[in-house]
Amino acid sequence: MSWPRGGPDGGPVLGWRRDERAAGSAGTRERVSVLGYGRELGFRAEGERRCVGARGNPCPVAAVVPVRSTGARCPECARLDRAHSVAADTLADDPRPYRVYLAWFGPGMVKVGITRESRGGARLREQGAVVFGWLGRGPLMAARRTEELLRAALGVPDRIPYAGKRAVRGGLPGPVERAAEVEELYRRAVALEGAGWPEALERLPFEAVDHGGVFGLEGLDVTAAPVRAVTGLVGGGVVAGRLVAAAGPDLYLETPSDGTVVLDTRLITGWELAAADARAGVDVPLVAVGAGGVQDGLF
Template identity: 45%
Template structure:
């Protein structure tokens, strides 16, 4: 349960995963059993540990640590997992099945909140040649949703009520032959061989132009001009894209990672380590009571050096798809 204590002391802060702000990514944290249901500002949830390209990243999972479900977030407050469920080290989400199901009962993506009164933006997100998706996000979130997805560049199509935005997403996706989601392996492959910025934006503009030629969807939306935003430099994908030689598959207790942050796109961190370039999916860190490893401290729970986490070789890169337009 989330109100557990160890030796009369509150439980340690746990990693809530990576969160993006316009200036860059940073770790988020939550604390089991904190006052106010675990979600009061400055109490049970906080941002911190901003990640900066070119600076060192060091994290470790203490020996004997357990990875716990983060529960459900509602209006900025964390509702603790009723059972304090354990999460497997290799899981790429911070919730148990029950909390994940509860989360989807108030999910725009799952169409369970059709009466949301906020305005929504319909956007195009570009990941690689021939790999553009269409999506929607609450207008108040600005570009944050695109940063979280690792969109190399994007542009808005229009703005309006949720159901109008959802209809436009469906109509345009079918008319243009573009998906409403792109899976992580395809995004990662696209980052390895990005074309020059002008080529990226030219394809995005072409899709935007084609979208505005599709009839009907603008009846209840305010159309937006093409104003591409490119994230390649912010992510660290230029002038040299990352070339990972291994991908982390889990963060078991007793492991540690140290390296220089080369790039960060969406939830993926690319680190230069003594063993080569490493790709860490930050979702693997969520739910752990992470610590900073200190090689000079023999009392460090991760050990004086901390063993490396298990990894696998990245999939072979396939030739890039052709441009859509």
């Protein structure tokens, strides 16, 4: 699942790759489905979960990968995919402009990060940031130094465990309260100008961007029954329900017998999928939200 900058109303889309060889064509065909709230979804996993490869190239051995991992890559492909990435600090000479952001995921859960300016707010939606604000813009290394400055001077983390983000989504305060927490951190951050703030980083005016409506969280009712999360697919396992919300990589599905079920869409990569009845419910392993789950990513 992705949150493209130019997507309809900034909403999520799901990308599919279809093998055309069985139909007599060469290679694969890709298509994208817009994920509208209220839409019914249903699919069944088939076979085994295989490595998705690295940087657009297939895994040379089509390695089987763990069903609970969010990466869907074997160790070698994971290493290749991470190479030349911003996160790995291997693009110091990248000439493109970057932005520093402050992102809020729940009370007391604010982080600092950087993203390419051309991506806009897509990176923040991918991380599940309920609110964010830009802090500054400039060259990559200036943005990176600002990120490090906030970590050292203000104790602001650059990562928040994903399970923590998911656990608080059912009881978020209102838009005014959550924006206020980001604005307070912004004030503390700009007060550091002259105390290590890189000269090459242009400070941007504060404006809170709230994703509560885009994610569908304002209408999400998680009080009627405990929310449970998919821990991994299994061969022959079905996930089906009505989409009621989405945040980061998560889809919130209303199901006939299991209440609200959260599916981290990173868990479906690497599987062959077939259509299933949207009223079939869920017959893959589940765990109560906040009680463990999938191996965490770098969000």
